[in-house]
Amino acid sequence: MRRRNEPQIAPTRPCGMDLGQGGVHGGWTISLDGQRKAALELGRTRLLVAAAVFLLAFFAVGLRLADLALLSEAGEPKRAGTPSAAAALETQRAEILDRNGQVLATTLPTNSLYANPRRVIDPQATAIELAQALPGFSVASLQAMLSQDTSFTWIKRGLTPRETARVNGLGLPGLDFVREERRFYPHGHLTGHLIGYTNIDNVGQIGLEASFDDVLRGSNEPLRSSLDLRLQHILVEELAEAMEEWRGVGAAGIVLDVYSGEILAMASLPLIDPNAPRTIPDAAFLNRATQGVYELGSIFKVFSTAMALDLGVVGLADGFDVTHPIRAGRFRINDFKPKRGVLSIPEILMYSSNIGTVHMTLSAGTEAQQRFLDRLGLLDPVNLELGEVGRPLLPQVWREINTMTISYGHGIAVTPLQAARAMGAMVNGGQLVPTTLLKRTRGERIMAEQVISPETSQKMNWLLRLVVKEGTTGKADAEGYRVGGKTGTADKLDPNGGYAVDKRIASVLSAFPMDNPRYVVMAMVDEPKPTEYSFGYATGGWVAAPVVKAVIERMAPLLGIEPQAEPQAEAVAVAGDTWDPLLIPANLRGRHVAAR
Missing domain, CATH: 3.90.1310.10 (Penicillin-binding protein 2a (Domain 2))
Structure with a gap:
């Protein structure tokens, strides 16, 4: 009960509240209209401020762009050739x-x-x-x-x-x-x-x-x-040393995988420095390995012998009389070191007889020679990932005299790379493999062309090893690695016609190991000069063969190839015979004596 005389307090309405019905506290309801209005006003103000800031920013950027495009001088490079x-x-x-x-x-x-x-x-x-x-x-x-x-x-x-x-x-x-x-x-x-x-x-x-x-x-x-920098270093170093020793004007070399066609090393001297291209002399731009075309001389006897054997016009037991020079019109074909009597086919290659090679090639004929060299890729520029590729020099009209001289490497000029690729086909079972400067992937399919039979390739492997052991290429024999190959020496063409005096190309084209050839190694020195040490000679056997030997001896261990003793016997697919690789069987020896 309320006491008497206590003051009565009437219900009052706080500020911001409205009287309502059905609400709590005896029908009173809380009203938020004032707070909501204040919040909306504050948000609207903030939005207007933000919009004004963004508008000012865009306006400033626009003014700066207009200033750069229309009014200001260039403070940074803007012309053609200037990096943006x-x-x-x-x-x-x-x-x-x-x-x-x-x-x-x-x-x-x-x-x-x-x-x-x-x-x-x-x-x-x-x-x-x-x-x-x-x-x-x-x-x-x-x-x-x-x-x-x-x-x-x-x-x-x-x-x-x-x-x-x-x-x-x-x-x-x-x-x-x-x-x-x-x-x-x-x-x-x-x-x-x-x-x-x-x-x-x-x-x-x-x-x-x-x-x-x-x-x-x-x-x-x-x-x-595809390059192996280690092999590249070896090749360049050995070529540079030979070029200096023999006072050559240039040199070239190639290391080629005969199964994949990958170029593991390739060099052309004089070298060029790509970090300072403006200092490169014009003469040094020539890539002698892929762009320079040269008569390679007796190296072509390898191809002539393979052609005659593969066509079956001669067998290893056949031979030709090399006593007399061959006359063809005003031309006379001699041997560098003449012999008299009959030389067998192995002896013709081993002693590098021009006369015997001509007789052997004429047995096949001019058309057969053209077809065979074409199949070896020696009549057209090689397909390679370089723009610096030379075009072979061929006779305009291929007469019989051209057939004769081309058989031993005169009258046709090719690049060293073309010769190296053709050599690969001689020793790898007879397949001409496309060359490449890019590393091939494992399992990549390679489109190779069969140019000679595997049997002929086997014969050539035996013959090439014989040439190194008993013939003109002995200085290329890297002990334990069973090197096979052939030297070549040819006078250089004179730009004014004919051949230059005392200017020659000295080269060696080799492969190893000959029981299962895997690599071709080629070395060439341009215009070597004779020395007293070489008894006045500057031939492929004196100049380029030692380069090949040194390169093989240094590269083989890097490739995991261990030196091995010479095999006691080597199978050659002729009449089922098995022959000593260091000797010519009696039935393959000609009847000859050294000429006086």
Whole structure:
């Protein structure tokens, strides 16, 4: 009960509340209209502020774009050839590797220096300081560049880090850098002709860089070549030593896998430095291994012998009388070291008889010779991933006299690579395998052409080993590796017609190991000079054969090939006979004596 005299408190309504019905507390309801209105006003204000900020930002960006496009002078390179963000992506190039993953070509970031001459305060003073920071530039040339009435000019592209630091330290107005990419070749001269190089804009100029320019540009997938950098080093070193010893004007060499067609090493001397292409003499650009065409001399006797045996016009037991020179019109064909009497087919190749080879080839005929050389790929340019490929020189009209001289390697000029590929077919079972500068994948199908029978190839393996052991190619015999091969010496063609005096090509074309040939090794020296040590000779046997021997002795252990003793006997598919590889059986010996 309420006491008497207690004051009565009437219900009141707090601020922001409305009286309602059916609500709690005896019919009172809480109203939020005031708070909601305040929140909406605050949100609307914030949205307006944010919109104003964004509008100002867009307006500022628009003004800056208009200023750059229409009003301002170029503060950064904008002309053709100047890298933009998009161009920078395009100039990235994939690496080129050797077959074992060694980097042969890569791309590195670099700085390029440019100037805005209109912002250069004192061109002469700037040129003086800049010339001290950039060796190779004269003050006059720099002052001329900095005095131009233009807003942009290149000073130097591809600065070294040291040059960049020196120029940066000058703090000269009107000069600035742009980030670019530069192609770099870690092994320099060693693979110059094969890998090639790019220009200042990273566009391939020669070699694999040019052939695969589209593939390399903008790609991160490395291009893996067939080259083995270890073998390349050996080949270049041995060729350079021979070229110096014999005072040659050039040299070339090849190491080829006869089953896969992969070029494991290939060199052309003089070498070129892809890191400094502007310093390369014009004469050095010639790739003697793939582009130079030469008469290779007696190396062609290998192909003539294989043709005659494969066609069946002669057998190993047959022979020809080599007593008398062959006369054909005004031409007379002699032997370098004449013999009298009959030489058997093995002896003709072993003693490198021109006369015997001509008789043997004439037994097959001119048309047969043309067809056979065509099948060996010696009449057309070789198909290779290089633009620097030479075209063979052939007689315009193929007469009988051409058949005679071509049989021993005169009157036809081919590239060393063509000869090496044809040699591979002689020893690998008779298959002409396409050559490549790219590493083949395991299990890759190779489209090879059967050009001679396996039986003929087996005979050639025996004959080629015999030539090294008993014939003209003895200095190529790397002990324990059973080398087979043939020398070649030929006078060089004179550009004015005929043959040059005292200018020759000395070469050796070899394979090993001859019980199961796997590799062809070729060496050639251009214009070697005779020495007292060689008794006045500068032939393939003296000049190139030692190169082949040294290369094989150094490369074989790297490829896991162990030296082995000479086999006691070697099967040759003729009448079921088994012959000693170091001797000619009595039934295959001719009746001859040395000529006086």
